Structure formats: C-alpha cells, structure tokens
Amino acid sequence: MPLIPGAEPLSHDGGPIGVLVIHGFTSSPKSMRPWAEHLVEAGFTVEMPRLPGHGTTWQDMSVTRWEDWYAEVDRVLTSLLSRCEQVFVMGLSMGGSLALRLAERRGADIAGIVLVNPAVHTERKEAVLLPVLRHLVKAFPGIRNDIKKPGVDEGAYEKMPLQCFYSLQSAWKDIRADIRSVTVPVVLLRSREDHVVEPSNAAWILANVASTDVTEVVLENSYHVATIDHDAELIFTTSVDFVHRVAGSAAQA
Template identity: 60%
Template sequence: MPLLPGAEPFRHDGGEVGVLVCHGFTGSPQSVRPWAEHLAERGLTVSLPLLPGHGTRWQDMQLTGWQDWYAEVDRALRELRENCSEVFVCGLSMGGALTLRLAAKHGADISGIVLVNPANKVHGPAARALPVVRHLLPSTSGIASDIAKPGREEVGYDRVPLHAAYSFRRFLTMLDRELPQVTQPLLLLHSPEDHVVPPADSARILARVSSRDVTERLLERSYHVATLDHDAELIFEETFAFISRLSAGVGTASRG
C-alpha cells in the first residue's frame, strides 16, 4: 500500500545527541516533521519513525494495536542509543503517551522528554462503549487537522478505526499506572483550546509523574496539532533550548 504524501519516516544523522520524535494516533510523520527538521538543522541526530498501520489507509490501522506502535518507537530509541551518547524523546498527542512509556521503561537511558498535547485518556461516552461498538462499527469520524492556523492541514486518516481506538484506550489505562516511574526532566507544552485532547490530560500527567525538573508552557494560539499551528516555532525553540540546557553535547554536535 503506497504511503500518503508526507507520511514518510524521517532520519538525520547529526552529532552525539539524538532525538526521537513520535507522531500521533491516526496521524503521520508529516504532523511533526517540521519539529524534527528544526532539530536536525541544529546538528542533532533525529529519528522520526512511521508507526505501524499509519500513513496509508485507516483499514490498515485496524490490524494493529498499541503493542505494534510502542514496539516501533522502542526499536527507534534503541537504535539511537547505539549511535548517540545521549537521547531525548519528543511526542505529540499519542506520541506523547508513547514518549511517557519509553521514559517509564528506559529510565536513565533517556535524558529528557518533551510532550505536546499528550493524551492520557480516551474521553466521552463512546469510549466506554468501545469494547462492544468496535465489533459493530469498523470506524467513526476522524480527528485529524485540529489546527487554528488557516490553510494548514494534517496528513492523517479521515476515519478512526475502532479496534485501534480500543487498543489505544487500553494502552492509556496501563500507562496511567506507570506515570510515577517517569523521572526524567520534562517539558510539557499544551493548548488551552484543544478539540481532541483536553487540558485535563496534561494536568493529570503533571500530577502523576515523578519528574522534579518540570517546565510547562501554554500554547495560547494553537489547537491540538500545535506542531503545525501558530505556536510551532515556539515549540521548536523551546525544545532545542530544553535539550541544550540538559546536554553538554549540543554545542559540539556536528551539522550533517
């Protein structure tokens, strides 16, 4: 199955500091590629994988679940660890949730994490019905392109596959129990007006993690896909400043 335009994974070999960037549920690397490219242009080694079942058609995602998505970012993290002296992980929405689980499981192998509108729960009455409804309906309306900036669109599915949504819900329930294991420095940026993931999810995450070095930033002009929205440059600059503060290797990273 051919990839949607812009859904290709991205990789840049730079210096000793590596960054893994994770995209969101039903989205693709396109939604976070400017973020990845910004970091690559500043000499960092960057990996932005395409999650299984994404970037083609929503029917393909029906055959995947959280174990597949997590396995892919875990593989990409281990590859970065083999080639870099230290690694940071960044994620948007479900990518933020995957980032949190990597942080909980890999501990000191991750030097810091950056979350943009991270998901903590599948909301609404339909979420409680997913165990049954997923056997009756294959999909529901999509969640892509929640962007305030005119003319910007996210490359993602126009339908949400319900088997995958049910798997995502189970993943978030499990992850919530693991959040106290997250101890790394954390930068969290979130939108007060988000039509996909409410601000309550960010508040819950901040209340549950054990990180002592925590920075929170509001994205006042952006909706959910803030990495393509009015505050994108703020996200990119804050991310690089966060990594630079924590890593002595940034200043000596080569520009590839």
C-alpha cells in the same frame, strides 16, 4: 501501499545527541516534519519513524495495536542509543503517550522528554461503549486537522478504526498505572484550546510524574496539532533549549 504525501519517515545522522520524534494517533510524520527538520538544523541526530499502520489507509491501521506502535519506537530508541551519547524523546498527542511509556520502561536510556498535548485518558462519552462498539462498527469519522492556522493538513485518516482506539485506551491504562516511574526531565506544552485532548490530561500528567525537573508551557494560538500551527516555532525553540540545558547539565556532572 502508497504513502500519504509527506508521511515518509525521517532519519538523519548528526551530532552526539539524538532525538526520537513520534507522531500521533491516525496521523503521520507529516504533522511532525517541520519540528524534526528544525532539530536536524540544530545539529542533532534525528529519527522520526512512521508508526505501523499509519500514513497509508485506515484499513492498514485497523489490524495494528498499541503494542505495535510501542515496539517501533522502542526499536528506534535502541538504534539511537547505539549511535548517540544522549537521547531525548519528543511526541505529539499519542506520540506523547508513547514517550511517557518509554520513560516509564526505559528511563535510564532517556535524557528527557518533550510532550505536546499528550493524552492518557479521554472524557468522550462514546468511549465507554467501545468494548461493544468495536465488534459492531469498524470505524468512526476521524478526528483530524484540529489546527487553528488555515490551509494546513496533518496527513491523518478520515476514519478512526475502533479496534485501534480501544487498544489505545489499554495503553493509557498501563501508562497511568506506571506514571510514577517517570523521573526524567519533562517539558509539557499544551494548547489553551484543544478540541481533541482535554486539559485534564496535562493536569494529571504534571501532577503524577515523579520528575523533579518539570516545565509547563501554554500555547495560546494553536489547537491540538500545535506542531504545524501558529505556535510551532515556540515548540521548536523550547525543545532545542531544553535539550541544550539538560545535555549541558549532564556533561558538567
């Protein structure tokens, strides 16, 4: 199946510090490519996988579930660990959710995480109907290109498979149940105005992780897909500075 232009994964062998970059739900690596390329330029070893079912058609995605997406990032994390001294995980939206899950289950393998507009729940009223709707309707109109900067496309689907959204809710339930297992350093960047993920998500995460090294950054000029919006450069520099600080502290220790 042909890929959406720009949805190709990225793999780069750089220095001893590795970074796993994870895109969001129904989106693709296109939404993360400038960030991943910035990390490459900073000298890191970078892996940005295309999650199963993403970057082609929503019908391809409809047969995948959150366990498939998690299995892929878990596999890539293991690959990075075989080549790097330290590994950081960075994700947008559902990519942030998966980063949290990796930190819960494999915290000893991760030096730190960077989350951009991560989600662990939804306040959308239609979500309560998903257990029934998913058997009656294959897809809803997609939630895509919530970007303040004009003329920018994230490479996401026009439709959202309901079985996949229902599966994502299962992932959120597991993440919330185990959130106190997150002890690694955390940077959470959230958009002041986000039409996809409610502010209560960031507030809940910050209030419930067990990490002692936690930083919140508010993005004032971006919507949900902030990695390719006006505040992208702030995300890039903040993440690189975070890696240097945490990796340097570890090396001194």
